[in-house]
Amino acid sequence: MSAKQAIDLKKTAIDWLGILPFLLFAVMFLIAPTLYLVTGAFLNPAGEFTFDNISGLFTDKILASYWISIRVSLASSLGGAFIGFFLAWAVVLGGLPSWIRSSLLTFSGVASNFAGVPLAFAFLATLGRTGLVTLLLRDWFGINLYATGFNLLSFIGLTITYMYFQIPLMVLIITPALDGLKKEWREAAEILGATNTQYWLKVALPILFPSILGTTLLLFANSFGAIATAYSLTGSTFNIVPIQLYAQIRGDVLHNPNLGYALALGMIVITGISNLIYIWLRMRAERWQK
Amino acid sequence: MSFLELAGIQKSFGPVQVVHDFDMTIEKGEFVSFLGPSGCGKTTVLRMIAGFETPSGGTIKINGKNQESLKPNQRNIGMVFQAYALFPNMTVHDNVAFGLKIAGMNKAAVDARVKEMLGLIHLGHLADRFPYQMSGGQQQRVALARALAPKPQVLLLDEPLSALDAKIRVSLREEIRMIQQQLGITTVFVTHDQEEALSISDRIVVMNSGRADQIGTPFDIYNKPATRFVASFVGTLNLIEATVVDPASNRISIGDQAITLREPLGPVKAGDTVSLALRPEAGSIAESAKGDTALTGQVVSSNFLGSVIRTRMKVGDPVISFDMFNAPGLSPPAVGDVVTLRFTASDLLIIRE
Amino acid sequence: MSFLELAGIQKSFGPVQVVHDFDMTIEKGEFVSFLGPSGCGKTTVLRMIAGFETPSGGTIKINGKNQESLKPNQRNIGMVFQAYALFPNMTVHDNVAFGLKIAGMNKAAVDARVKEMLGLIHLGHLADRFPYQMSGGQQQRVALARALAPKPQVLLLDEPLSALDAKIRVSLREEIRMIQQQLGITTVFVTHDQEEALSISDRIVVMNSGRADQIGTPFDIYNKPATRFVASFVGTLNLIEATVVDPASNRISIGDQAITLREPLGPVKAGDTVSLALRPEAGSIAESAKGDTALTGQVVSSNFLGSVIRTRMKVGDPVISFDMFNAPGLSPPAVGDVVTLRFTASDLLIIRE
Amino acid sequence: AAEPSAELIAAAKAEGTLTTIALPHDWCGYGGVIEGFKAKYGLTVNELNPDAGSGDEIEAIKANKDNKGDQAPDVIDVGLSFGPSAKAEKLIQPYKVETWDTIPDTAKDAEGYWYGDYYGVMSFEVNKDIVKESPKDWADLLKPEYANMVALAGDPRTANQAISGVFAAGLSAAGGDVAKAGEAGLTFFKELNAKGNFVPVIGKSAPLAQGTTPIILRWDYNALADRDTLAGNPPVDVVVPASGVVAGVYVQAISAYAPHPNAAKLWMEYLYSDEGQLGWLKGYCHPIRFNDLAKNGKIPQDLLDKLPPAASYEKAVFPTLEEQEAYKEVITKGWDTVVGANVQ
Amino acid sequence: MKTQKIGAWIAVLFGASYFIIPLIATFEFSLRMRRGEYSFDAYRSVFSDVQFRESFSYSIVMAILTIVFGILLVVPTAYWVRLRLPQMRPFVEFITLMPLVIPAIVIVFGYLRLYNSSSFIPFTGSARGTDLLLMFSFMTLSLPYMYRSVDTAMRTIDVATLTEAAQSLGASWPTIMFKCIFPNVMSGVLSGAFITFAIVIGEFTMPSLLNRPAFGPYLQLIGANRAYEPPALAIIAFAITWASMALLQLVSRFSKSAPSKP
Numbered sequence A: 001m002s003a004k005q006a007i008d009l010k011k012t013a014i015d016w017l018g019i020l021p022f023l024l025f026a027v028m029f030l031i032a033p034t035l036y037l038v039t040g041a042f043l044n045p046a047g048e049f050t051f052d053n054i055s056g057l058f059t060d061k062i063l064a065s066y067w068i069s070i071r072v073s074l075a076s077s078l079g080g081a082f083i084g085f086f087l088a089w090a091v092v093l094g095g096l097p098s099w100i101r102s103s104l105l106t107f108s109g110v111a112s113n114f115a116g117v118p119l120a121f122a123f124l125a126t127l128g129r130t131g132l133v134t135l136l137l138r139d140w141f142g143i144n145l146y147a148t149g150f151n152l153l154s155f156i157g158l159t160i161t162y163m164y165f166q167i168p169l170m171v172l173i174i175t176p177a178l179d180g181l182k183k184e185w186r187e188a189a190e191i192l193g194a195t196n197t198q199y200w201l202k203v204a205l206p207i208l209f210p211s212i213l214g215t216t217l218l219l220f221a222n223s224f225g226a227i228a229t230a231y232s233l234t235g236s237t238f239n240i241v242p243i244q245l246y247a248q249i250r251g252d253v254l255h256n257p258n259l260g261y262a263l264a265l266g267m268i269v270i271t272g273i274s275n276l277i278y279i280w281l282r283m284r285a286e287r288w289q290k
Numbered sequence B, C: 001m002s003f004l005e006l007a008g009i010q011k012s013f014g015p016v017q018v019v020h021d022f023d024m025t026i027e028k029g030e031f032v033s034f035l036g037p038s039g040c041g042k043t044t045v046l047r048m049i050a051g052f053e054t055p056s057g058g059t060i061k062i063n064g065k066n067q068e069s070l071k072p073n074q075r076n077i078g079m080v081f082q083a084y085a086l087f088p089n090m091t092v093h094d095n096v097a098f099g100l101k102i103a104g105m106n107k108a109a110v111d112a113r114v115k116e117m118l119g120l121i122h123l124g125h126l127a128d129r130f131p132y133q134m135s136g137g138q139q140q141r142v143a144l145a146r147a148l149a150p151k152p153q154v155l156l157l158d159e160p161l162s163a164l165d166a167k168i169r170v171s172l173r174e175e176i177r178m179i180q181q182q183l184g185i186t187t188v189f190v191t192h193d194q195e196e197a198l199s200i201s202d203r204i205v206v207m208n209s210g211r212a213d214q215i216g217t218p219f220d221i222y223n224k225p226a227t228r229f230v231a232s233f234v235g236t237l238n239l240i241e242a243t244v245v246d247p248a249s250n251r252i253s254i255g256d257q258a259i260t261l262r263e264p265l266g267p268v269k270a271g272d273t274v275s276l277a278l279r280p281e282a283g284s285i286a287e288s289a290k291g292d293t294a295l296t297g298q299v300v301s302s303n304f305l306g307s308v309i310r311t312r313m314k315v316g317d318p319v320i321s322f323d324m325f326n327a328p329g330l331s332p333p334a335v336g337d338v339v340t341l342r343f344t345a346s347d348l349l350i351i352r353e
Numbered sequence D: 001a002a003e004p005s006a007e008l009i010a011a012a013k014a015e016g017t018l019t020t021i022a023l024p025h026d027w028c029g030y031g032g033v034i035e036g037f038k039a040k041y042g043l044t045v046n047e048l049n050p051d052a053g054s055g056d057e058i059e060a061i062k063a064n065k066d067n068k069g070d071q072a073p074d075v076i077d078v079g080l081s082f083g084p085s086a087k088a089e090k091l092i093q094p095y096k097v098e099t100w101d102t103i104p105d106t107a108k109d110a111e112g113y114w115y116g117d118y119y120g121v122m123s124f125e126v127n128k129d130i131v132k133e134s135p136k137d138w139a140d141l142l143k144p145e146y147a148n149m150v151a152l153a154g155d156p157r158t159a160n161q162a163i164s165g166v167f168a169a170g171l172s173a174a175g176g177d178v179a180k181a182g183e184a185g186l187t188f189f190k191e192l193n194a195k196g197n198f199v200p201v202i203g204k205s206a207p208l209a210q211g212t213t214p215i216i217l218r219w220d221y222n223a224l225a226d227r228d229t230l231a232g233n234p235p236v237d238v239v240v241p242a243s244g245v246v247a248g249v250y251v252q253a254i255s256a257y258a259p260h261p262n263a264a265k266l267w268m269e270y271l272y273s274d275e276g277q278l279g280w281l282k283g284y285c286h287p288i289r290f291n292d293l294a295k296n297g298k299i300p301q302d303l304l305d306k307l308p309p310a311a312s313y314e315k316a317v318f319p320t321l322e323e324q325e326a327y328k329e330v331i332t333k334g335w336d337t338v339v340g341a342n343v344q
Numbered sequence E: 001m002k003t004q005k006i007g008a009w010i011a012v013l014f015g016a017s018y019f020i021i022p023l024i025a026t027f028e029f030s031l032r033m034r035r036g037e038y039s040f041d042a043y044r045s046v047f048s049d050v051q052f053r054e055s056f057s058y059s060i061v062m063a064i065l066t067i068v069f070g071i072l073l074v075v076p077t078a079y080w081v082r083l084r085l086p087q088m089r090p091f092v093e094f095i096t097l098m099p100l101v102i103p104a105i106v107i108v109f110g111y112l113r114l115y116n117s118s119s120f121i122p123f124t125g126s127a128r129g130t131d132l133l134l135m136f137s138f139m140t141l142s143l144p145y146m147y148r149s150v151d152t153a154m155r156t157i158d159v160a161t162l163t164e165a166a167q168s169l170g171a172s173w174p175t176i177m178f179k180c181i182f183p184n185v186m187s188g189v190l191s192g193a194f195i196t197f198a199i200v201i202g203e204f205t206m207p208s209l210l211n212r213p214a215f216g217p218y219l220q221l222i223g224a225n226r227a228y229e230p231p232a233l234a235i236i237a238f239a240i241t242w243a244s245m246a247l248l249q250l251v252s253r254f255s256k257s258a259p260s261k262p
C-alpha cells in the first residue's frame, strides 16, 4: 500500500469518524433496544422460537386494524399536509403581516406535540355531543351536528383530531421549502402567459413535490405510531394497530407481548415500505436535481 | 406613433420615489439598453413594462395600446432574468415549450417551434437536459429561447449576462444581438456594463437615480455625454481640472502647459477652473509637442491589458491615462520616461453642470 | 530555491485525471495568475496548495518545506473565495479578527491589526456591519482583509472578482494588486478573465485540460503564445488560413492577396495551407496598400465598443477583424466600404501544432 | 391478628424501600394504606406508574429481571387471572402472611404465590346534573332517555374492569346463567350501541363531569371515590344494579425478582393485617378478609354505613378463574364485530 | 394579488379557529370547578400542588438538557453528512424516522434490559444515571424533528466554503463547528428546540417506565382521577410551553450572534 493510499484510507476513516457519535447513539438508544422487539416477535412466551406471532398478524382482526390504521394515517397525513400547506402558503406567500408568520410558527411548535389525554379532551369539549361548538350550533343556529351523521368518535372525528398536530407539523417543515420558491419562477411563468393556477400546477407544485412528499411521509409515520390520542378518545372501539399493540403488551386481559412485538414489527415494515415508496417517488420527482 | 411608449412614468415604494418622470419611445425592432449603476431604477422600469409593478403615474403603451389594465400574462412580452429562472423541474425542451403550451398550441406545432428556437441558440442537441446539467451560458440561451418562443411583441432582458464568465458574456451578447436583428424584435436590455450596452444597442438610456440622464446612440452617449455623470459612467475617462488662461482665445492650462480649445469656454474669466474630459484612447504618443494640442508628462505606471497598454502620466498635478494598442515590436513607455501625448483639440470636452 | 514549488503535481478524482504533471515555481512576492477555461483544473491546483485536496502525485513545497503532512489549518495560507464566504454571523471586525484570535493574539493586538487591515481596504467605518449589510464588492474586500490579517505566507484567490459588477471588478483588481505589492505577499490568483490576468500578474499560467500550456509574463503570453490554445484563449484573435505561394521567400496568399512573412515558413511546399494569427489591434487602415504587408477587403460589420471600434472585413473567404480607437471626429468604416488594413509583417504569427 | 416477626421488620428496614406499581391513591384507599405502611414501619415507598394496568405490572417485572434499580417493582396488584399466569411464568414468589388462614381458600393460591386482596361490584356512576332519573338495572340503560350516555371504564379488549361490565350486563340479561353471560353481554352492548346509548369513550372523572359520559360502568369503589372527589359538582349517584351483580377480585403478589423481598413481605403483612384491610375498606373496597373481620366485630360502624347496602353484595357473583377465562375469550374476540365494527 | 391576500387571510382565520376553539372549550371547562360560577379554583388547585411544581420544573430542566445534547449530537452530524458523506443522507434520514414508528414502550423496555443495574452500562443503577438515560430517550424521540429542521437550515448556507474559509484561517474542527456553523443554523436549531421542548414536557411513557418524576406522568395521573384539573393543566402546559418558546426566540433575536437576514 502506497503512502497516498494510506492517506486516502485515513481520510475515509476520518469521514466515518465524523458520524460515529450519531451511529453510536442510534445503535445504543434506538437500534439495539429495538432488536429485542424484533427477536421478541419470533419467540413464544416460553422463550422458544416460533412463527406463531407473525402468522398471528394475518388474522382478519389484526389485518383489519392495520387497514384502519393505514387509512387513518393516510387521511390525517393527507388532510394535515393539505391544510398545513395552505397555512404555510398563506404566511409565506400570502402577503400577510410578518407577526402572523412568527406566531403561527411558534404555535405550531407547541401544537405539533399536543396529543394524548389533553387533546382528546379538548376535542370532546369542542365537538363531542355536549361540546362547546356542538351546543353553540344547536342553541344559536338550530343545527344538530350529530343529526347530520357527524360523530367525533369515528374515523372522521379521529382524523380531525389527529390533524390538530399534523397540520402544525406540516407547517413547520414545509415553510422553508416554500421560502425556497424563487420569485423569478413565478414571474417567468406569468410573463409566458401562465395564470396563477397554471404556475402552481406546472411549476411550483412539481418543484415542491419532493418536499411535500417527504413531509407527508413524516406525517404518516407520525400518526401511524400515535396512540395516546386515539386511546383517550375512542379507547374502547377504535381498532388501530398501536391500540392493539398496547392491548397485547399492557392489557389487563389480552396480554401477549410477543404478539405485540410482532405487531410493532409489522408497523416498522409498513413504515419501511412507505419509506421505500417515498424514496422511489422522490427519485422520480427529483430527476431534475443534482 | 412609436411601438413602445413610456410617458411620465413614476414609481414610489412607500415614501421613496425610485423612478422620476421617465419618458421614452422605442421604435419597432429597436434594441434599447438601460445603462446605469446599481439601484438607479433600471429593473423597476423594466418590471413596470412587464406588468410586475404598477406605475405610480404615467402611461405605458405598446403598439398604441395602453397596458394599464393588462396583467403580465396578458401582455405578450418575453422576459429574460439575470438568474436565468429556468424551471428546474423541466427539460430544456419543456422550458421552451412552456409558453407555447400555455397558449394552447398543438403538440406538433409546439415541437416544431421548440426545435426552431433551439436551433437558433445552437442547443438542439441538449433538448432533453435539465437546467442543472448545463452551464450558465447555456442556461441563459435557453431562457432566451423560452422568452422568444411565443413570438412576444417586446423582449425584456434584465442583466441577462451578468452572472456569466467574461468570455461567454461577450459571445452571448453578440448572439443575442444577432438573434434580435434576425427576428426584428423590439428589445429592452438592462445592464450596468457600459461596454455591453455600447456594443449591442441601437440606443442607450443612461439612468441615474431614477431619471434618464441621456438617451442616444452609443456613439453619441460615448462621444457627447450630456452630463458629467454620463461622461464618467460610460467608458474610462480622464477628468482634468484646468485653469483658464484667456477666455477670449479659449486658452487654458493643465499643470502649467497651455492648450487652446476648439469650443468656447463660456462665461469664465482668467484664473477660473474648468473641468475637462479626455478619453484615454484619444491621443497618441508623439516625438515632440508640435502645435498646442499636446501634453508632456512623466510616466507613473504602465499597465499591459492585452490589446491595449494603459499608461498613466503626471502632468503637473493631474494624472492622465492614455491607451495605446499593443504591438509585439513595441516597448511600452517605462515608468519615469517623459512622454508627449498628442491629440486633437476637439477631443478635450468641457464638462458643464 | 523558489518560495512556492509545485513539482509533478497530479490529481485524479476517481478514474478521471484532472491535473497532469503540473510544475511551477513562484518567487517570494510574485503575483501569479492561473488563467484558463472552466473546468481546466485551476481551482483544483489552488485547493491542493491550500491543502483541501490531496495530490495524487508530486510535491508541494512552501519556503522549502514539504506541505504533504500539513492540514489546511496548519499551512498559514490566506484564501479568498469567489463567493466571499464571510461568516454571516460575524461583523466585519469579527470576520477579520477570526484568524488572529485563533492564532492566540491578544485583544489589543487583534484590534490594532483589524484596524490596520480595514484601513488598507478603506472600510474602517463599516467595522460593525454584518456581511448581509454590504455590497458584494465590499464583502470581497473584507474577505481579502480577513485572509491577509494573519500575515499568511501565501495568498490564494479563487476567482475573487467574478461575482462582481464590471466596474467594481476593475477597481477591485487594481486595489488587490496594489495591496499585494505593498505587502509583498506571494499570491496565486485564479481567473478565467484574460484581461484580469493580463492586467495584474507578474506571470500567468495558462491552463488547458489540467496542463500548463504556457507560463510567462503577460506580455509574452499575449504576444508570443506558445500554443494555438493560448493564442485563442488570450485576447481576441484572427485565425487565418493562408495558402503557401513560395516557401523559399516566405510568400503566402490570403484570399488571393499575397504577403511576405518575416518568419520562415518551415517545411512546407507551395499550395499547402498554414494557419496565421493576427491580433485585431495590430493593423491600421491605410489609404492604399503600400508594400506587401497589407490586406484589402470589404467591410462586413462595424461595431462600436466605446473606446474601440471593431470592424470585420472579408478578404476573399477569410473574415478579419480589426480594431481602431474611437475618436469623436472619426467616422467608422461603413458596411460595404472597401478598406485596406496595413500592418507589420511580424504581426502575423504562424501557428504551428 | 399476629404481628410480623421482628427479623422480618429488621430485614425490611435494612432494605429501606418498597417499590410498588399501579396503585392510584384514590383506588381502594391506597393513598391512606401507603401512608399507614410508611408511618408504621418507616420505610420509603417508591411508587411506580400509578396509572398502569395489570399487563404493565407483569411487563415491568419481566423488563426489570436484572434490574435492581428504582424501576423494578417489588409487589404487584393485578386482576385475578394474572395470578396463575404470573406464577406459571415464574414471575412471582410464594409467601404466606400471618393471617393466611383467614383468607378464603377460593381466593388464594394454595402455595402462597398470590392471594386475593379486595373486591367490589360493578355499578353505575351517574352524573345527576344530566341524568335526572338514575337507571336501576342493566335493562334500564337501553331506554331512550339514556341516549349518548353510557360508557365503560376502559377497553373491553384489554381492561378487566370494562370486561366485567360487559359480563355483568350479560349476566343480568341471561338471568344469572354465567355460561351464557359472555354472549348475552355482547348482545346487550350491540343493542346499546344500536340505540345510540353507548358512548365509546373511556369513562372517567372529566368526561363524566363534562357530560360526554354521564353514566359510567365502574367498580363501585371507584365510583364512590370519584363521587367524593367531585364533592357535589356535579352530584353523583352510585347505583348497584338490581340484577347482574358481579364482583371483581384483584390479587396481590411479590415479584420473583423483587429488589427488596423483605420489604415486600412486610408490605404483604401490613395489607393483610386488620389495619391494612380496614384501609382498603375506607376506600370502599371489600377486603378479602371482610367476612372474618365482620365476624369478629372489627369493622367500625361508620365505615359500614358508608358502603352500599349489604343486600346488594349478597347477590354478588364471583366468577371462577375458569369462568373468567371463558367469558373473556368470548368478549374480547367478539367485541370488534359487535361495537368496534360500526365505528369507522 | 388581491384575491391571494384574501385567500391567505381566510386560510389563517380558518387555521386560527381550528386551533384556538378547542383550547377555548378546554379553558371554559377548566373554569367550572366551582358549582354554578366560573372560577380559577382548578388553577389554584394545580398551582398549590407541590407535585405539579416539582414535576414541571423537572421536565423543564430535562427539556433544556435534551435540547443542549440533542443539538450537540445533531448539528455536527447533519454538518458532517452534508460535508463529507452526502451519500449517507437517505440512511441517516431513515434512522431519524424510526422513533416515530417504534412504540416508545418497546424502546424503553429495551433500555431496561440493556442498561439495568446489573448490565455493563448500569444507567438505571442510580437516579442520576436514570436521568441520563431518560435524557437520551428524549433525544431519541425528538430526533426526527431536530434532524430535519437543522438539516433544512444547513441547506441555506454554503457549508463547504465556510468550512474551508475557516480552515485556511487556522481554525480547528471545534472552532469551525461552534463559531462558524452553529450560529448560522440557529433558526433551524431553534425550531428543532421548540419541538423538543414540547415533546419532553408532554412525554409520558419514558419517564413513567424509567420512574422519573416528570410532568407527563403527573398529567396522566391527574387526568385519570380528576375532572377539572386536567384541562387546567393542559392550558397551563400549553401556555408555558408557548411562552418558553417565545422567550427562546426573543433571547436568540437579541443575541448578537444571529442577525436576522433581510
Ligand SMILES: Nc1ncnc2c1ncn2[C@@H]1O[C@H](COP(=O)(O)OP(=O)(O)OP(=O)(O)O)[C@@H](O)[C@H]1O
Pocket (backbone or CB within 6 Å): B013, B018, B036, B037, B038, B039, B040, B041, B042, B043, B044, B045, B192
Ligand atoms: N419592492 C421594493 N420595495 C422597496 N424598494 C424597492 C423595491 N424594489 C426596488 N426598490 C428600490 O428601488 C431602487 C431601484 O431598484 P432597481 O431594482 O430598479 O435598481 P436597478 O437599477 O435594477 O439596480 P441593480 O443594477 O442593482 O439591479 C433601489 O433603491 C431599490 O432598493
Ligand SMILES: Nc1ncnc2c1ncn2[C@@H]1O[C@H](COP(=O)(O)OP(=O)(O)OP(=O)(O)O)[C@@H](O)[C@H]1O
Pocket (backbone or CB within 6 Å): C013, C018, C036, C037, C038, C039, C040, C041, C042, C043, C044, C045, C192
Ligand atoms: N470533488 C470532485 N470530484 C470529481 N470531479 C471533480 C471534483 N472537483 C473538481 N472536479 C472536476 O475536475 C475538473 C477541474 O475542476 P476545477 O474546479 O479545478 O476547474 P476550474 O478550472 O476551477 O473551473 P472553473 O473555472 O469552472 O472554476 C472539472 O472537470 C471538475 O468537474
Ligand SMILES: NCCCCNCCCN
Pocket (backbone or CB within 6 Å): D021, D022, D023, D027, D050, D051, D052, D053, D054, D077, D078, D079, D250, E224
Ligand atoms: N393495581 C390496581 C389495578 C390495576 C388497574 N389499574 C387501572 C388504572 C386505570 N387506567
Ligand SMILES: [Mg+2]
Pocket (backbone or CB within 6 Å): B042, B043, B044, B158
Ligand atoms: Mg436590477
Ligand SMILES: [Mg+2]
Pocket (backbone or CB within 6 Å): C042, C043, C044, C158
Ligand atoms: Mg474554479
